[in-house]
Amino acid sequence: MGPRDANEFVHLGDESLIDRPDGMADDAANKFHDYMYLRDNPAGKYRELWYHDAGDRSWLVVTRDTLTHEIFDVELARDVARARGRSK
Amino acid sequence: MRYSALSILKQGLTGNKSWKPVWREPEPKKSYDYIIVGGGGHGLATAHYLAKVFGGKNIAVLEKGWIGSGNIGRNTTIVRSNYVLDGNQPFYEMSIKLWESLEQDLNYNAMMSQRGILNLAHSDGQRDAYARRGNAMLMSGADAELLDRDAIQKMCPFLSFDNERFPIKAGLLQRRAGTARHDAVAWGYARSADTHGVDIIQNCEVTGFQMKNGKCIGVETNRGPIKAKKTAVCVAGSSSRVMEKAGMRLPIESHVLQAFVSEGLKPTIPGVITYGAGHFYVSQSDKGGLVFGGDIDGYNSYAQRGNLPVVEDVCSGGMSIMPMIGRARLLRMWGGVMDMSMDGSPFIDKTGIDGLYFNGGWCYGGFKATPASGYCYAHLLATDTPHANARQMRLDRFMRGNMIDEKGVGAQPNLH
Numbered sequence: 001m002g003p004r005d006a007n008e009f010v011h012l013g014d015e016s017l018i019d020r021p022d023g024m025a026d027d028a029a030n031k032f033h034d035y036m037y038l039r040d041n042p043a044g045k046y047r048e049l050w051y052h053d054a055g056d057r058s059w060l061v062v063t064r065d066t067l068t069h070e071i072f073d074v075e076l077a078r079d080v081a082r083a084r085g086r087s088k
Numbered sequence: 089m090r091y092s093a094l095s096i097l098k099q100g101l102t103g104n105k106s107w108k109p110v111w112r113e114p115e116p117k118k119s120y121d122y123i124i125v126g127g128g129g130h131g132l133a134t135a136h137y138l139a140k141v142f143g144g145k146n147i148a149v150l151e152k153g154w155i156g157s158g159n160i161g162r163n164t165t166i167v168r169s170n171y172v173l174d175g176n177q178p179f180y181e182m183s184i185k186l187w188e189s190l191e192q193d194l195n196y197n198a199m200m201s202q203r204g205i206l207n208l209a210h211s212d213g214q215r216d217a218y219a220r221r222g223n224a225m226l227m228s229g230a231d232a233e234l235l236d237r238d239a240i241q242k243m244c245p246f247l248s249f250d251n252e253r254f255p256i257k258a259g260l261l262q263r264r265a266g267t268a269r270h271d272a273v274a275w276g277y278a279r280s281a282d283t284h285g286v287d288i289i290q291n292c293e294v295t296g297f298q299m300k301n302g303k304c305i306g307v308e309t310n311r312g313p314i315k316a317k318k319t320a321v322c323v324a325g326s327s328s329r330v331m332e333k334a335g336m337r338l339p340i341e342s343h344v345l346q347a348f349v350s351e352g353l354k355p356t357i358p359g360v361i362t363y364g365a366g367h368f369y370v371s372q373s374d375k376g377g378l379v380f381g382g383d384i385d386g387y388n389s390y391a392q393r394g395n396l397p398v399v400e401d402v403c404s405g406g407m408s409i410m411p412m413i414g415r416a417r418l419l420r421m422w423g424g425v426m427d428m429s430m431d432g433s434p435f436i437d438k439t440g441i442d443g444l445y446f447n448g449g450w451c452y453g454g455f456k457a458t459p460a461s462g463y464c465y466a467h468l469l470a471t472d473t474p475h476a477n478a479r480q481m482r483l484d485r486f487m488r489g490n491m492i493d494e495k496g497v498g499a500q501p502n503l504h
Contacts, residue, residue, distance in 0.1 A: 014341075034337075069389065
């Protein structure tokens with residue numbers, strides 16, 4: 001999948017897990033259900049969270065093709081979250 | 089034509105010239121009472137029980153490729169009912185009972201072999217957990233025996249008993265578990281369904297659902313639209329892709345699971361054996377090959393092939409518990425796409441859309457469930473009420489907080 005041994009990485013799941021819903025919202029229960037349990041699960045390009053456990057311990061957003069396992073792009077999850085206005 | 093010793097003898101003496109195709113190749117009709125989307129093991133079993141047990145008429149099974157081309161032909165053929173939770177165990181025990189009479193029911197040799205499954209325990213805590221599991225199994229009417237080290241040594245002298253790190257402490261044995269010939273299961277159900285008038289339509293891909301006033305009234309296919317009073321999706325591995333066409337998001341991720349077969353060896357492994365300290369399970373096929381597997385690869389995939397790190401992990405698990413297999417050569421390995429659900433348990437349920445039903449989320453345990461899954465899905469389709477043994481397998485169970493989480497790892501599909 002890349003030059004590093006895949007065993008160094010842990011797969012968490014869909015990149016949308018970055019966008020934790022507002023727990024104080026009126027429809028928080030529904031929002032959290034969808035956030036926690038439902039997935040788009042696309043066949044093709046997929047943005048997902050990986051953790052470089054046996055490396056520099058960074059959280060990554062990897063863009064990967066679920067049909068071919070080809071990797072297109074890797075970003076630091078921190079940068080992705082900040083670009084969306086998450087904590088400073 | 090019913091198969092019997094006499095029919096084989098007669099055909100043999102007349103040059104095997106009058107065997108008929110085992111099922112028809114009908115053109116799709118304009119409409120059906122029931123359309124089952126997916127001609128895998130579960131879809132064909134559903135058609136069989138719907139027609140034979142529940143008296144369903146005017147049924148079609150639509151299959152994108154050829155029947156049995158998905159996970160029913162790609163698994164490690166293990167049949168067992170050694171679960172704990174109420175939502176699961178009675179269902180799987182029902183499945184074992186159906187397996188036991190399957191060949192007579194279908195008049196087809198599925199090579200069902202109750203050679204037993206032995207789950208090994210490697211710590212005191214694990215032995216206690218297996219004792220509890222065994223009790224749960226007994227309460228559901230299944231069989232279970234807790235074996236000590238000596239009994240296991242008698243049965244499987246080749247295991248690594250003095251492994252310093254993971255010594256064998258005990259084992260949970262279910263004698264009625266075993267293996268079956270996976271392809272024959274699909275063929276047997278297909279033949280029986282066809283005999284009961286079910287149209288099995290291959291090379292017919294469902295490309296969408298016909299909706300009218302919020303109700304599903306049929307499907308669009310690459311061979312034209314087909315109307316149906318009830319549409320039953322049964323496409324584990326591709327569930328998200330198909331249900332997306334009905335606007336649904338599912339509590340499912342697709343993951344790849346690899347399986348392996350060694351070259352043929354002399355008979356040595358008595359049943360199915362699972363390693364309790366690593367993820368490794370193995371049986372020996374009637375041809376002599378060791379059939380084994382382990383963990384899923386752990387990342388979303390629709391590729392039907394895995395990668396080498398998991399191959400190494402599975403093989404090192406095998407070497408740790410069964411060092412004698414180290415010199416056996418690997419003959420084949422392949423991958424299948426699993427519907428990994430959010431709690432590791434399946435769904436047999438109505439959807440929020442009238443006329444549309446869903447069966448999926450079998451994780452990597454779908455093969456053993458084939459008969460009960462078909463029976464319970466047929467029950468749901470025929471009566472619009474869930475079968476008693478599948479009543480917890482609902483799509484809304486996460487919202488209600490009623491997860492069926494055997495492993496207790498939560499909403500992390502790659503850990504189930």
